[in-house]
Amino acid sequence: MSNNELNTEDKIFEAAKNVFLLYGYHGTTLQQIATIAGVNTAAIHYYFRSKENIYALVLKNNLSLLSEFLNTKEYWPNHEFKSSFFRAINKNINIAHNVWFIVNEIKVNNLLITELIKTDEEINGLINSIFNNSPNLKIMKRLITCQLTEIINQDLKNNLMHKCE
Incomplete structure (x- = not known):
């Protein structure tokens, strides 16, 4: 659309x-x-x-997308996790950005997120289902690591290009 x-x-x-x-x-x-x-x-x-209301909806949307991604079993066969992981990322390229957003917002806006968890049952449920699951945390760690690697590689590439000019 x-x-x-x-x-x-x-x-x-x-x-x-x-x-x-x-x-x-x-x-x-x-x-x-x-x-x-x-x-x-x-x-x-x-x-x-209000800004808080639209933010809560955006957060809920990102949490829902992440939860759906993490619970899609077709991506995570145990015997070939690495290739499955990268196949999943390629199909859902924005998911790494969603993970980054969620983790950063929980860290930076802890009071607001805590209040939303207390007052919004859906956000509470999504956060619990995502963060109280060890395999989910491992997947999220890999997503963040991939994104950091991408940022570092891009920065190195930019620095090399500037040195060659």
């Missing part, structure tokens, strides 16, 4: 997912979301009431 086919609420939500993923809760403003969605901030308040 293209951006033109989305209704206003969906445009705002899609913009919020992207902005929160890039900047986190504290680095995101409603104006940034509004600009990307092509609406004014009043529209965000109309549909979502």
Whole structure:
């Protein structure tokens, strides 16, 4: 579905997912979301009431995607974990970014996340199902390691290019 086919609420939500993923809760403003969605901030308040509400929905969405990914057994046959892991990443390229977002937000916005866990049963359930499962934690560790390796390799490549200029 293209951006033109989305209704206003969906445009705002899609913009919020992207902005929160890039900047986190504290680095995101409603104006940034509004600009990307092509609406004014009043529209965000109309549909979502507050930054906290739209953030909770984005967090819930990311947790749901991660939970679904981790629980898709076709990706994790025990005898060939490494190849299955990379096949899964290639099919779900954004999942590494979701893991990074979730882990970072839990670390940086601990008070807000704790409050959401207390007040939102769905977020509470998703976090418990993801983080109280040792195999899930191992998979997430590999996802983060892959992403860090990618960042380091890109940084090294950029530094080498600058030295050659």
